Amino acid sequence: MKAPRIYLDASAYAPLRPEVRRAMLAALDLGGNPSSLHAEGRAARAMLDEARLRLGNFLSCHPSQIIFTSSGSEANNLALQPGCFGKDRPPVSCLIMSEIEHASVMAGGGFLPSACERVGVDRAGRLDLEALEFKLQARRQAGEAALVSVMAANNETGVLQKLEPIAALCWNYDALFHVDAAQGLGRISLEEVCQAADLISLTAYKAGGPVGVGALLAVSPGVEPPGAVIRGGGQEKGLRAGTENLAAIVG
Structure with missing residues (x-):
């Protein structure tokens, strides 16, 4: 008899949790566009707001700091842009990343290659602080x-x-700090991440949530991405155009 297959690659995809499936089915049954003004749209908006509130409570941040995206990669691209991240901050003109980042960070987001620099890591795989x-x-x-x-x-x-x-070095040199925490959700305490970073990228499917949804957290007061990557609508405070994927967000 063939032995049952055991799946262990949760860093690529963690199987959908049963409670997530139930929540997504409820959202699919509800239907509605959260941007619509009729009863169905208002019900969808209420469900979207509740999902944002629950995620904010889990991460100990204000719901207004959460920008929903289609993935962690999109969240990274939304964060990695040149420009002004707040009225009291100088415009960002260069990107510094480690040599071991995800491809969506290595690509540089909206920065030109000439404005990107990489920093090596030590034998333990940690960033060379010097x-x-x-x-x-x-x-x-x-x-x-x-x-x-x-x-x-x-x-x-x-x-x-x-x-x-x-984070201390970034503070000393007036730099913004973005953390790609896609692999951390549901596995490590994100309290330290929220205390250290200005911007945090997350994705759901590494933690038993659905594929097709992520989030960018703008956790520092007054810090916000300088513009949208996907344009054409007012969703997510104008920073992510497109009708929200309600079922995935709820999941």
Whole structure:
């Protein structure tokens, strides 16, 4: 008799949880467009708002800080843009990332290749802090504000980055700090991530949620992406055009 197959690759996809399936089916049965003003649309909006509130409570952040996207990769692209992230901040003109980031970060988002720099890691797979400080110092001397992007938990090695010292360097050199926490949701405490980062990318399907939904958290006061990557509608405060995938968001 053939032995049953055991699935272990949760870093690629964690099987959908039964409670998630039930919540998604309820959302699909409800129907409605959250942007519509009739009764069905208002019911869908109420369900969307409840999902945002519950995620905010889980992450100990305000619901208004959550921008729903179609994936962690889209959340990364929304975060990685040159421009002004707040009225009291200088415009960001360069991106500094580690050598072990996800491909969606390595691609540089909206930054030109000439505005992107990479920092190596040590033998333990953690960011070289001295090299990061050297690059931050050089950029500040050149009059440039930087955005630093680091993965909290590596999807290949499982290495967890020490975020506090990275955040301290970013603070010292007036740089913004983005953390790709796609592998962290439901597995590690995100309290440290929320305390360290200005922007955090998440995705659902690594933690038993559905494929096709992610989120960008703008956790620092006054910090928000400089513009939309997907344009054409007012959804998600104008930062993510397109009718919300209600069932996936609820899931």
